[in-house]
């Protein structure tokens with residue numbers, strides 16, 4: 218049963234890693250020194266939460282240039298700064 222559990226943990230870690238989720242596994246290979254003999258080795262997955270997405274609106278930028286820079290950094294435009302898809306972010310902001 219332990220073998221199955223380890224295989225599932227390793228598969229989960231590989232899946233998470235393939236999705237870009239940082240995973241740190243601790244277990245027999247990385248256990249701190251000084252474990253008493255007879256302790257049952259355990260494997261623990263530590264999954265860091267992805268950075269939360271903070272949606273920005275045009276009003277969050279001081280001017281059009283700042284919004285344009287945000288669009289340049291991420292042309293996929295997750296914030297919807299360029300609704301008409303002409304490559305110019307937040308036309309309504311002052312330049």
Ligand SMILES: [Ca+2]
Pocket residue numbers: 298299300301302303304305306307308
């Ligand atoms: Ca636009």
